[in-house]
Amino acid sequence: MITTLAGGVGAAKLLDGLSSIVPPEELTIIVNTGDDCEFHGLHISPDIDIIIYTLAGLVDEEKGWGIKNDTFNCLEMLKVYGHDTWFKLGDRDLATHIHRTMMLKSGYRLSEVTKDICTRLGLKQRIIPMTDDYFATKIRTDNETMHFQEYLVKRGSVDVIREIVYDGSENAKPAPGVIESIMEAEIVIICPSNPLVSIGTILAVKGVRQALRNTKAKKVAVSPIIGGTVVKGPADKMMRHLGIEVSALGVAKLYADFLDIFVMDEVDAALMHDVERLGIKAVTTNTLMKTKDDRVRLAKFVLDAALMHRKA
Amino acid sequence: MITTLAGGVGAAKLLDGLSSIVPPEELTIIVNTGDDCEFHGLHISPDIDIIIYTLAGLVDEEKGWGIKNDTFNCLEMLKVYGHDTWFKLGDRDLATHIHRTMMLKSGYRLSEVTKDICTRLGLKQRIIPMTDDYFATKIRTDNETMHFQEYLVKRGSVDVIREIVYDGSENAKPAPGVIESIMEAEIVIICPSNPLVSIGTILAVKGVRQALRNTKAKKVAVSPIIGGTVVKGPADKMMRHLGIEVSALGVAKLYADFLDIFVMDEVDAALMHDVERLGIKAVTTNTLMKTKDDRVRLAKFVLDAALMHRKA
Numbered sequence: 107m108i109t110t111l112a113g114g115v116g117a118a119k120l121l122d123g124l125s126s127i128v129p130p131e132e133l134t135i136i137v138n139t140g141d142d143c144e145f146h147g148l149h150i151s152p153d154i155d156i157i158i159y160t161l162a163g164l165v166d167e168e169k170g171w172g173i174k175n176d177t178f179n180c181l182e183m184l185k186v187y188g189h190d191t192w193f194k195l196g197d198r199d200l201a202t203h204i205h206r207t208m209m210l211k212s213g214y215r216l217s218e219v220t221k222d223i224c225t226r227l228g229l230k231q232r233i234i235p236m237t238d239d240y241f242a243t244k245i246r247t248d249n250e251t252m253h254f255q256e257y258l259v260k261r262g263s264v265d266v267i268r269e270i271v272y273d274g275s276e277n278a279k280p281a282p283g284v285i286e287s288i289m290e291a292e293i294v295i296i297c298p299s300n301p302l303v304s305i306g307t308i309l310a311v312k313g314v315r316q317a318l319r320n321t322k323a324k325k326v327a328v329s330p331i332i333g334g335t336v337v338k339g340p341a342d343k344m345m346r347h348l349g350i351e352v353s354a355l356g357v358a359k360l361y362a363d364f365l366d367i368f369v370m371d372e373v374d375a376a377l378m379h380d381v382e383r384l385g386i387k388a389v390t391t392n393t394l395m396k397t398k399d400d401r402v403r404l405a406k407f408v409l410d411a412a413l414m415h416r417k418a
Numbered sequence: 419m420i421t422t423l424a425g426g427v428g429a430a431k432l433l434d435g436l437s438s439i440v441p442p443e444e445l446t447i448i449v450n451t452g453d454d455c456e457f458h459g460l461h462i463s464p465d466i467d468i469i470i471y472t473l474a475g476l477v478d479e480e481k482g483w484g485i486k487n488d489t490f491n492c493l494e495m496l497k498v499y500g501h502d503t504w505f506k507l508g509d510r511d512l513a514t515h516i517h518r519t520m521m522l523k524s525g526y527r528l529s530e531v532t533k534d535i536c537t538r539l540g541l542k543q544r545i546i547p548m549t550d551d552y553f554a555t556k557i558r559t560d561n562e563t564m565h566f567q568e569y570l571v572k573r574g575s576v577d578v579i580r581e582i583v584y585d586g587s588e589n590a591k592p593a594p595g596v597i598e599s600i601m602e603a604e605i606v607i608i609c610p611s612n613p614l615v616s617i618g619t620i621l622a623v624k625g626v627r628q629a630l631r632n633t634k635a636k637k638v639a640v641s642p643i644i645g646g647t648v649v650k651g652p653a654d655k656m657m658r659h660l661g662i663e664v665s666a667l668g669v670a671k672l673y674a675d676f677l678d679i680f681v682m683d684e685v686d687a688a689l690m691h692d693v694e695r696l697g698i699k700a701v702t703t704n705t706l707m708k709t710k711d712d713r714v715r716l717a718k719f720v721l722d723a724a725l726m727h728r729k730a
Contacts, residue, residue, distance in 0.1 A: 146520060147516065147519060147520035147523060148516070173495075176491065177489050177491050177509060179488065179489050179491075179508075179509035180509045180510060180512045180513045180516070181513075182510070183485075183509075183511075183512075183513030183514070184513045184517065186513070186538055186539070187513060187514070187517040187534075187535070187538050188538060196491075197489060197491035197492045197495075197509040197512075198491045198492060199495075200492045200495075200509075200512070201492045201493075201494075201495030201496045201498070201499060202495070204458050204460070204492070204496065205458070205496065205499040205501065207459060208458055208459035211459060222499075223499070226498055226499050226500060
């Protein structure tokens with residue numbers, strides 16, 4: 107059994123690769139919900155949707171999110187009604203949010219809704235939100251505190267960050283299966299997602315970090331930082347603003363208390379020694395996932411690294 | 419000031435004609451909400467939307483409802499999620515229901531939401547739902563009682579009707595402005611809508627029938643029955659099943675306690691004498707509205723009939 111911690115696009119690509127080489131039934135995916143937000147009265151779970159759409163073969167590959175060939179007619183009309191439309195929601199995509207909202211209003215938990223959506227779309231992987239409770243990642247700048255989506259999408263990540271606020275983390279309990287799947291896994295994979303607002307949020311849910319320290323699973327992470335920058339998203343900027351070293355080593359340090367193996371890009375080979383001084387086994391490969399082959403190859407490399415370490 | 423009682427497509431056409439010859443600010447439209455229903459967690463007001471879309475020039479003229487050139491991608495995806503999709507909701511159309519539902523959940527009343535939608539779409543007519551309260555038209559057959567939309571859309575009006583149930587009519591209060599606009603109007607026009615489930619529902623709201631009897635306005639109705647059949651919808655079938663004469667005369671009888679003038683089609687001229695024996699002035703014209711010109715011509719005829727009667 108393999109359990110993974112996942113954010114959005116980078117995670118989705120690796121999970122797509124993993125799903126090609128591992129029976130999907132053996133894959134548990136714990137997904138960040140700190141990005142969850144409400145627009146037009148609808149509950150939106152951006153990372154869950156990116157993962158689900160990708161694994162279901164529905165995703166708009168060019169954008170990395172949303173459904174391919176989707177239209178945006180509802181959003182255009184919502185604009186006429188005075189709604190904020192900077193968060194782009196396609197017409198097909200909206201069905202997911204309508205369905206989710208309807209189920210939540212009926213009393214189902216987000217984890218139950220997510221399972222239902224997976225079943226409807228024919229997914230065999232077990233996808234679990236990190237929590238069923240309120241948890242909102244917020245960004246504090248010099249002037250204001252805003253929801254992460256506002257920082258990321260509306261403002262295009264231009265602000266200088268002073269603090270990341272995990273709003274709700276004091277009370278948010280891990281969703282059913284989160285702790286168990288970490289404790290019972292043979293391998294836990296930390297996907298190449300933003301270490302602060304994707305993986306960091308999952309780690310901020312009560313009991314998750316401790317479970318990662320306690321589990322007998324081999325814990326392997328893939329660095330989202332390659333040669334000091336990021337493939338997608340604002341992780342590098344955010345790390346810089348917060349005084350965290352913007353490198354694979356900087357990421358490794360954030361996971362040092364529980365990580366066994368760190369998969370870095372070849373361009374960062376010079377940092378291997380420093381990573382290993384943290385007590386983490388460092389391995390390098392080409393971590394860029396441009397094609398489906400890249401995804402499968404990297405997934406295989408990550409798995410092999412964990413298996414080899416287990417035998418060692 | 420003109421106040422009208424309106425159902426769906428037939429009413430929308432006459433109101434479109436009226437809006438061409440009367441300043442729209444002088445037009446109050448009281449709309450049936452007995453057809454209102456909930457799908458996918460969204461509040462849908464079919465007759466209000468038909469009227470609004472028609473007057474805003476947005477309506478799909480061929481179907482008579484929905485928005486022209488709309489797509490149905492969200493609905494297609496909702497089907498994947500196991501939702502009933504026999505009630506056809508286009509993507510642009512959905513924005514109206516999302517906006518309405520969001521406002522209702524925020525505590526606004528349906529009349530306030532309707533006003534907001536009209537403003538956003540640039541309409542100057544005053545459109546009022548008959549009630550802000552729960553009111554659901556239901557159809558009782560030999561075997562079951564179903565919502566009117568289920569009878570009309572899902573089952574294609576094939577069932578034999580035993581009773582029309584105005585569920586909620588005991589408690590539903592007229593929306594703000596309904597009674598006042600009837601009492602203060604110079605002319606009240608009963609649109610050519612289903613006399614049982616469009617006009618009949620409005621008449622079933624507390625105080626409306628009495629206001630129509632009491633007002634000093636001239637009250638003129640247009641028959642939706644032409645030559646014993648209906649242009650659109652199941653009014654003729656419903657009347658037959660309930661033992662009501664399927665003719666313009668049958669309609670006139672339903673309004674006899676308050677009506678001054680009845681506009682019938684030329685093909686029904688033979689019934690004029692019987693209508694007048696009810697104490698109603700009967701006039702005939704071509705009441706079919708196939709073109710925009712037809713709408714304007716009929717609206718003008720209705721208005722002239724009321725004005726002439728007033729002078730007489």
